[in-house]
Amino acid sequence: MRGALSTVWFDRWKISDDCPEHSETIDSMCRVLTDLIDDEVKNGISKNRIILGGFSMGGGMAMHLAYRCHRDVAGVFALSSFLNKTSAVYQALQKNESVLPELFQCHGTADELVPHSWGEETNNMLKSLGVTTSFHSFPNLNHELHKIELEKLSSWIVKKLPMETAVSNK
Template identity: 25%
Template sequence: MSQIVKLVASKQPATHALIFLHGLGDSGHGWSFLGQHLQAMDPIAFQSTTFIFPTAPTIGITANGGHPMNAWFDLMEWDPEMRQFDNAGYLKTLNSVVKDYVKHAMDEGIPAENIILGGFSQGAAIALGSAISLPWKLGGFISLSGFISCHKELFVKLDKDLHNKDTPIFHGHGDADPVVAVSRGMGSLDWIIGTYGFQKAEFHTYKGLQHSADEQELRDVYQFVKKCWNL
């Protein structure tokens, strides 16, 4: 497993876990504020929650002239519609890395239904794909400024049983995002709903927000997590 920033539950043993994957060029530390933010908003509700922020491996990024960056898969070009997709790298992360993180949390005694998997940008793309591919039913999925490759053949090699068809999915996206177009995010969520029949996927648009998160989106994430876990 790669380097991980972990905010350990203040009340042990931990009963819940939120695993969150960063975007291109970032690290687990870059999103660890999310755990701190949720804990500050409601210390009692999240006292038994462990927050896990992994760091992606360093690979050469095609869109960046081959310069190495932390990434869950390669970025082929700087295109807000993400028309080119690194299928091999994406599948590698889905098939091994993410499963390892979830399985590790389960091995530490946290039930699958008490685990939420989320991510930002590239990390969100992995979270959305995991909703299709994971062999366990989780408590929820969070996609912030995310996207997915809308080609069903990409997923035929993954787990054939859809375990998370009725698992809640939250997708938040700024309508001024210059990196991943809001239309790409909306189209991605529409595609997984239409193709796989997800029943509890919701899309939230944030006016004026670029490729980042703002206070309103974080409040909505907070409400989503509490609802998933009935906190």
């Protein structure tokens, strides 16, 4: 945004995968979002029926939230997203011995804001740390969403969260 301030999930020193994360604002947002998840659970939604995800910074936030705080959710999606090379997510997963939520990730090959290679490196690092991942590249797609990408995401969500059947007491 050429230096203009904007509302975002967390602060960044710069849009780069090789600078430190702004951990104070990431951790603060994790606490806010945890309160929202806790409210859903109190209202009867099982954690294994919750998928966290987002586009761009929203996907990065979802990965922080799921892999650092809520490893018992059904899954995570990240569209045109990345984690910094020294992310707290990677550090948290190095000590992991539990089953982790599956990651569904998409990225455009022509993304000029978040290069495709950053998304791919994030996916490879998470895979090396025990996350089951899928990574879908979209040729000529910039930092934007595409119908085919959203259709793939929708299919993945339906597979992860099939319709619950009502149990009758007959």
